[in-house]
Amino acid sequence: MHRxxxxxxxxxxxxxxxxxxxxxxxxxxxxxxFEIDAMVGAAPQGAMSSGVVDAEAWDLLRVxxxxxxASAPREVVLPRDEDxxxxxxxxxxxxxxxxxxxELADVHRDSPESDDDLLFHVLFVDGYYSADGAQQPDVLGxxxxxTGVIAMFSPVIGDGPLSRFxxxxxxxxxxxxxxxxxxxGVDMVDEHLDDAHGHHxxxxxxxxxxxxEGPEDLRTYVQQYVTGGDAVLFDDACLSDATAAAGG
Numbered sequence: 557m558h559r560x561x562x563x564x565x566x567x568x569x570x571x572x573x574x575x576x577x578x579x580x581x582x583x584x585x586x587x588x589x590f591e592i593d594a595m596v597g598a599a600p601q602g603a604m605s606s607g608v609v610d611a612e613a614w615d616l617l618r619v620x621x622x623x624x625x626a627s628a629p630r631e632v633v634l635p636r637d638e639d640x641x642x643x644x645x646x647x648x649x650x651x652x653x654x655x656x657x658x659e660l661a662d663v664h665r666d667s668p669e670s671d672d673d674l675l676f677h678v679l680f681v682d683g684y685y686s687a688d689g690a691q692q693p694d695v696l697g698x699x700x701x702x703t704g705v706i707a708m709f710s711p712v713i714g715d716g717p718l719s720r721f722x723x724x725x726x727x728x729x730x731x732x733x734x735x736x737x738x739x740x741g742v743d744m745v746d747e748h749l750d751d752a753h754g755h756h757x758x759x760x761x762x763x764x765x766x767x768x769e770g771p772e773d774l775r776t777y778v779q780q781y782v783t784g785g786d787a788v789l790f791d792d793a794c795l796s797d798a799t800a801a802a803g804g
Contacts (some may be wrong), residue, residue, distance in 0.1 A: 577743075581628070581801040586672040588621060590614075591635045593642035593664045598710035601720040602727070603638050613637065616724040619787045621731060623795060627804030630674075642666060644679060651686035652707065654700055661705045663687075676734065678706045678727065685709055694771055696726040699733040706730045712771055721778045722771070725763060728789050732764050734740035737794050743803045748793040758767030763789035 594600055602614050614634045621632050634680065635641055644664055661677050669675075685695040685707065697708045706727065713723050733755065736742040740755035753766035760767065761781070767773040781789065790798075791797040 564603060578741035578777070578801060579652050580674055580735040581625070581742070581798065581803075583628070583803070584672055585630060585674050587631045587633055588625070588668075588674050588676070589667055590617075590676045590678060591642065591667045592635050592678045592680070593644040594641075595644045595646045595682045595710075595797075597645075598680040598682040598708075599638065599709070600640065600678075600680050600723060601715075602724045603635055603641055603795060610705075614724070616721065616787060617727050617731075620728045620789055623788045623790060624731075624735065624798045625802065626795075628802040632701045644681070646682060649683055649741065651684050651723060652681055653686040654698075656680070656686075657698075657700060657707045658703060661703065675704050676706060676731065677704055678708060680708045680710055682710055684711060694721070696771060696774065697730045699730040704734065714771070718775060718778050722774055725768070725774060725778055725789060725804060729763050729768060732790065732794065735788075735798075736801075738764055742797050744793070745796045745800050746793055748791075757794060759793065762791035762794060764791075764794055778785040 563802065590601060592603070602617060613636070617694075618632055618634060622629065636738075642664060644660060648658075651677050657679060660679055660681070660751035665677055666678070667673070667675050685692040685698055695709060696712050698704060699706050708723065708726065713719055713726065732738070733740060737758050738744070738755040739749050750756045750766055756766035759765060761766075763777075768777045788795075
């Protein structure tokens, strides 16, 4: 199983930082596998097809993952329906720090390790992210370093008419961090790092822009782009970096 090799940082942000090269685009990776577990009351909305918005399960996530790997396509394995979502035991906490999230992931991970699989373990929790002992009520999701664990915070995502898209757009953003985009393990072809906001893109139209990780700004982004039919949320700079990392 391939991952970035870097130390975890407990940050009130949505990623852990690295200077090590990403291995997530290596040639021997054949499958991108998503194991998704959820607490009761925190079921992912992306797991369900929607006749209201004419959307298949995980449609937005799949399109963007495939776009990242377009130069060297891999099989993308996502849960087919709600029955494929694992049950995540709820310890009754309101807040979850990195250690608590990794403990949940360790207990519930079912996917076996494989040298040709890249595993993303996504946890939907009924609670909030905690960093440095403080609740982070505006954090929608976090990518936890080389573990492949992504945590999604359902109370922040909400259950409004755009929540399905907010949820999947957040997942796309966190996948971008996990694989090392914006100089976080994947080299940049052209400079597009927002120096003031860590490993985020300087293009406000890109899903990796720093404001596109908070609930209010992301809602505006979703209204403008996702509902307008722009399915690929990464900009050309991020896609070029992914292509170069894959040897394209």
